[in-house]
């Protein structure tokens with residue numbers, strides 16, 4: 001396997017979401033062993049259930065999402081006896097950190113008005129209702145006579161990222177950081193990093209040390225230039241808006257001399273903090 005992979009996701013074609021009928025997707029990463037994916041999903045307007053509500057929970061998988069566009073109404077439930085749930089409108093800038101054992105679902109109304117798009121990543125398969133491993137990982141929770149569940153149900157953390165303040169970046173003067181989620185088992189930490197326009201590195205070289213674990217970043221807005229080094233080999237990469245870059249050892253990420261970003265960039269960082 002290549003030690004790094006760069007995708008300009010804006011030029012990738014949409015394909016049917018393999019585990020959820022009716023959605024479209026761009027698969028950025030898939031681990032054949034665990035079924036874990038990093039994926040951009042598109043929900044069409046009017047997407048949802050028929051005339052019956054639906055809800056379920058996942059037993060082991062951690063799911064995280066960052067919403068990029070549109071609207072998508074979604075409901076969270078405190079437990080099987082909570083029949084009304086809380087409506088949360090997923091919109092651009094919303095971040096979701098969903099641990100296992102959180103009941104969530106859809107009511108017939110309201111439905112998405114203009115559709116929606118999110119980048120989502122998880123720690124395993126079986127979460128999509130059309131996934132062959134759905135019955136292994138996920139459990140439906142009926143609204144009427146839900147029965148007894150010997151499960152300690154919990155809640156996800158779902159918030160608009162702009163309700164959190166930017167903090168000074170711990171290493172790079174002028175940059176900003178916003179931690180979104182800590183590491184949770186095999187789900188690595190998540191942060192937004194803001195790269196200042198016209199910022200120049202004091203010296204070229206690695207800014208993220210190598211690791212055997214896959215790390216990745218996704219440019220939410222703006223753009224930046226990075227250099228991926230593997231020994232003597234160097235690849236210059238111009239990351240544009242919605243560009244995706246994943247890497248692991250021996251690859252390291254660094255910068256060339258000169259301005260890294262003309263207009264600045266807001267970067268979703270998973271498993272690392274850029275800079």
Ligand SMILES: [Fe+2]
Pocket residue numbers: 056057058104127
């Ligand atoms: Fe789910």
